[in-house]
Amino acid sequence: MLKAIRYVLNFEWLAGLSIGAAKNVFLILFVLIGILVLLVPNDYIYQGAKKRKWWFNLKLWALGDLAFIFITYYIF
Amino acid sequence: MLGGLDYIVVIAYLAGIMLLGLYFKRYVHSSQDYFLAGKSLPFWAIGMSIVVSDIGAQDFVGVSGQAYRFGISVGNFDWIGSVPAMLLGAFIFIPYFWKAGLYTIPEYLGRRYNDYVRTLAAVTWIVFFAFNLGIIFWASAKLLNTLMGWPYWQSIIITAVVVGFYTFCGGLTAVVLTDVIQMVIMFVGGAVIVILGLYRVGGWDGLVDKITAQGASFQDYFKLIQPTDTKTPFPWTGILFGLTFVMANAYMIGNQAIVQRCLAAKSEWDAKASMIWGAFLKMFIPVLVLFPGLIAIVLHPGLEDGDSAFPLLVRELLPAGWGIVGLMFAALLAGLMSSIDSMLNSTATLWTKDIYEKYIRKDASDRHYLVVGRIATIVLLIFGVMTSPVSQYFEGIYVAIQTFLSFFQGPVFSILMLGIFWRRATQWGGLFGLVGGITVSFLLYVFKGYLFTIEDPFLYVSWWSFLAGLVIATVVSLFTQPHPEERLYGLVYRLAERRQNVA
Numbered sequence: 001m002l003k004a005i006r007y008v009l010n011f012e013w014l015a016g017l018s019i020g021a022a023k024n025v026f027l028i029l030f031v032l033i034g035i036l037v038l039l040v041p042n043d044y045i046y047q048g049a050k051k052r053k054w055w056f057n058l059k060l061w062a063l064g065d066l067a068f069i070f071i072t073y074y075i076f
Numbered sequence: 077m078l079g080g081l082d083y084i085v086v087i088a089y090l091a092g093i094m095l096l097g098l099y100f101k102r103y104v105h106s107s108q109d110y111f112l113a114g115k116s117l118p119f120w121a122i123g124m125s126i127v128v129s130d131i132g133a134q135d136f137v138g139v140s141g142q143a144y145r146f147g148i149s150v151g152n153f154d155w156i157g158s159v160p161a162m163l164l165g166a167f168i169f170i171p172y173f174w175k176a177g178l179y180t181i182p183e184y185l186g187r188r189y190n191d192y193v194r195t196l197a198a199v200t201w202i203v204f205f206a207f208n209l210g211i212i213f214w215a216s217a218k219l220l221n222t223l224m225g226w227p228y229w230q231s232i233i234i235t236a237v238v239v240g241f242y243t244f245c246g247g248l249t250a251v252v253l254t255d256v257i258q259m260v261i262m263f264v265g266g267a268v269i270v271i272l273g274l275y276r277v278g279g280w281d282g283l284v285d286k287i288t289a290q291g292a293s294f295q296d297y298f299k300l301i302q303p304t305d306t307k308t309p310f311p312w313t314g315i316l317f318g319l320t321f322v323m324a325n326a327y328m329i330g331n332q333a334i335v336q337r338c339l340a341a342k343s344e345w346d347a348k349a350s351m352i353w354g355a356f357l358k359m360f361i362p363v364l365v366l367f368p369g370l371i372a373i374v375l376h377p378g379l380e381d382g383d384s385a386f387p388l389l390v391r392e393l394l395p396a397g398w399g400i401v402g403l404m405f406a407a408l409l410a411g412l413m414s415s416i417d418s419m420l421n422s423t424a425t426l427w428t429k430d431i432y433e434k435y436i437r438k439d440a441s442d443r444h445y446l447v448v449g450r451i452a453t454i455v456l457l458i459f460g461v462m463t464s465p466v467s468q469y470f471e472g473i474y475v476a477i478q479t480f481l482s483f484f485q486g487p488v489f490s491i492l493m494l495g496i497f498w499r500r501a502t503q504w505g506g507l508f509g510l511v512g513g514i515t516v517s518f519l520l521y522v523f524k525g526y527l528f529t530i531e532d533p534f535l536y537v538s539w540w541s542f543l544a545g546l547v548i549a550t551v552v553s554l555f556t557q558p559h560p561e562e563r564l565y566g567l568v569y570r571l572a573e574r575r576q577n578v579a
Contacts, residue, residue, distance in 0.1 A: 002526065009520075009536060010529045011313035015304045022312045023301045026156065029320070033160055040167055047171070048344030056345065061352040062163050068359055069159045076148060076300040 023073065030070045037062045082402030089261065089406040090238055093254050093413070097242020100250040107445040110247035111179055111425045112340040117252055119346040122337045123353030125255035125414075127361065128262060129333055130158075132415035133408040134215035135365045136266070140389075141382035143369025146308040147287075147297030150369075151362035152315045155300075158358045161324035166351035168569060169329045169496060170338045174347040176566050178339055179429045181332050181492075188495040188567045189506030191434070196510060198430035200484050201332050205423040209416060209460025216412040217464065222387035232461055235412055240457045243417045244450055248340055251417045258410035259357075265407025266364030268400060272393045273371035286374045297370070309532040318535025322542040326485035330492050333422040416460070424452035483521065486542030487513025494549050499568045501549060502556040509549025517541035 007013065017025075037059055049056040104110050131154075142150040178184050182201070186194025213232045220231040242250045277283045287294050296302060301312045328334055328351070341347035372385035375392065379385060394401045428449045437444070491509045494501040520527060520537045528536060564571055 006527060006529065009527050009540060010533075011304055011311070011317070011536070012529075014313050019299070019301055019303055019312070022316075025316065026301065026312075029160070029316075033163060037163065037167070044167075044171075045348075046345070048346065048348075050343075050345075058166065058345075058348055058352055061349070061356070062166070065159050065163065065352060065355045065359070068356070069155055072155055072359070073300060076298060 026073050027070060030066050030073070034063060034066045037066070079401075080397040081399035082397060082405065085399045085402030086405050086409070089409065093257070094238055094241050096254055096257070097245040097250040100242075100246030100253065103249055104245075104247050104446070106442050107428070107449060108442075109249070110446050110449050111421070111429070112336070113247065113249040113252060115340055116342050117249075117337070117340045117346070118342060119349035119353055121252050121256050122341055122346070122350035123357060124259045125252040125337050125418075126334055126350065126354040127357045128255045128259035128411070128414040129337075129418035130327075130358070130415075131262075131361050131365065131411060132212060132216075133219055133412035134212050134415070135361075136368070136408060136411060137215055137219050137383050137386050139362075139365040140367075140369035140372065140386040141384075143366040144372055144379065144382035144385040145369075146310065147294075147299070148362070148366060148370070149296075149300055149302050149308055149310045149315075151366050152300055152310060152319060154358055154361045154365075156315065157319045157324045158328065159355045160320060161328040162351045162355035162358070164325060165329045165335075165338075166348045166355075169492070170335070170347050170351055171344050172496060172566065172569065173335060174339055174341060174344050179336075180426055181330055181335055182426065182430045184567070185491065185495070185506065186430075188564070189491065189501075190503035193491065193503070193506045193510055194430060195434070196507070197488060198426050200488070200514075202423055202426050202431075204484060205333070205419045205426075206456060206459055207463060207466070209419055209456065210463035210466055212412065212415050212419075213460055213464035214466075216408070218383070219387055219408060222384060222391075232464060235409065235416065236457050236461050239413045239416045239420065240454060243420050244453050247449075248336065248421050251421050252337060252340070254417065255414045258414045261403070261410045262407045262414075263360070263364065265404045265410075269389060269393060269404060270363060270367045270371075273368060273375075273389060276393065277371055277374045283370060283374060287370060290373070290377060294373075297373075306530070309530060309534065311530065311535075314530075314533070314535030314539075317539040318537075322486050322489055322538045323535070325493075326489035326538075326542075330485065330488045332426055333418040336422050336425060416457075419460075420453050420456055423456050424449045427452045427456075483517045483537075483541075484514060486517060486538040486540075487545035490542045490545030491549055494546065494553075495567070496569050498550075498553075499561065499564055499571055500553055500558055502553040502558045504556040505549040505551075505553030508552040509545040512548035513541045513545025516544035 040059060045058050046052050046056060054060070103114070108114055139150055173184060176184065180198065182194045182198035185197050213235065216235065217228040217231040220226045221228055242254060274280065274283065277286060284298060287297050302308055302310050304311045304313050338347045338350055341350055368386045368389050369382065372379070372389050376385065376388055390404055394404055428445055432448050433445060487510050490513055491506045494509070495506065517537055520540060524533050561571070
């Protein structure tokens with residue numbers, strides 16, 4: 001019983017996944033978040049902004065952040 | 077170790093910060109001015125303040141110590157442990173919190189669930205912040221003792237007096253705007269030691285070559301993703317499930333010290349932008365706090381205590397008497413003070429709004445609550461100073477803080493998430509989810525030796541306690557009566573908009 005609990009709690013059921021595959025999981029996560037960011041309605045993004053200019057578009061800011069972190073995890 | 081120009085730099089910094097606090101006192105006329113800066117802050121100041129509040133002198137010591145022991149995998153905390161969570165906060169949670177006109181996260185939980193949940197969350201955070209103050213004070217005193225030979229209590233008292241003064245006078249405005257200055261000083265000071273250190277070890281290539289040449293155990297030092305059977309506390313499963321999915325979100329979305337700044341933004345757009353701008357700045361933090369640990373592996377291999385790596389480096393690399401040590405010293409003080417001022421102001425807000433105003437004196441004047449907030453600031457400061465020696469019983473300072481966090485963060489985030497995304501979540505679901513999750517956290521931690529294979533399983537504990545909170549809250553909600561829909565407008569994601577669209 002204790003062995004089964006430890007197997008689950010310690011994620012031993014994922015131990016078979018290689019480090020390369022695990023790295024891809026992280027990279028895919030960043031891409032998914034990017035897609036979700038793109039799906040946020042523009043009206044919602046600009047709420048409270050002084051002007052509706054492209055540089056106030058927070059989607060672009062967020063995609064910049066994601067690009068940065070994607071590259072970091074791709075390299076390391 | 078300080079000498080000549082160094083003293084002038086440090087004294088100018090301390091005096092400048094105190095004068096700034098005194099200056100902002102003139103803008104504090106109400107409790108909203110004190111706790112939320114009169115809702116007037118721009119995104120760039122909030123973003124910088126979030127970053128510098130989250131990172132302190134203890135991170136220079138603790139994270140560089142972890143990097144010395146385990147390599148760059150500790151950088152996960154500032155990269156994947158921040159960016160996705162800050163984006164989630166920016167686009168989903170923060171706009172709702174801001175529009176609701178909240179002062180505190182427990183206030184949201186009270187409106188969404190009930191007063192029991194609010195009080196439990198508020199008390200939990202007050203206790204956590206109060207003891208965390210002690211940990212930060214002690215970590216910094218240890219650093220200053222190693223660097224300057226200062227007695228522990230001398231460092232603690234000097235820091236407490238300066239921070240207490242400007243936080244007491246200027247409230248959140250002083251906290252955030254001094255944080256802006258402190259962030260610049262911290263980045264410059266941190267960059268100096270990284271540049272000098274890299275130059276000494278032969279640049280990036282020299283650093284990598286010299287570390288990996290030290291043996292088989294150093295081969296994974298430049299890998300962010302660690303295997304599940306790693307000897308470090310950072311297996312990739314823990315980083316993904318515990319850190320990315322739970323602790324990061326809980327910290328960036330459920331942490332009063334972080335969110336309170338966003339609530340003080342001058343517009344909804346500024347509130348959202350502050351998080352995204354903060355996420356960008358956050359990605360540079362590992363360079364400042366992690367690289368010194370790696371450089372120390374080359375210059376001082378075989379240290380017994382990884383936490384002494386950074387202080388040793390400062391003593392060795394920086395020339396005394398030219399103001400550079402003074403700048404580094406000011407940077408460390410800046411990191412320390414920015415963390416402490418955030419906790420003081422946030423805890424005073426929690427105490428005043430969620431406990432005092434709710435249970436002790438309901439209908440007092442606004443002036444009265446302003447005074448209570450200021451007194452709470454001073455009382456907490458004294459408590460933090462007095463409890464600081466407790467933290468020495470933990471092996472790694474950084475791990476100690478995370479261990480505290482992992483007890484509460486998962487369950488709190490589980491009910492925050494259900495609260496904003498699932499209108500069927502009920503008041504009793506929220507309460508049982510929170511209490512049940514914390515209980516599971518506690519039990520997992522107590523029996524960690526039997527249940528977990530890694531030495532410090534705080535990431536796993538946070539994931540499983542989050543899951544427990546989520547399951548308990550869901551099950552109890554399905555068997556209990558939900559709030560009427562009208563009560564949930566503005567508290568559940570797009571609930572009012574969905575209703576309008578249907579109509």
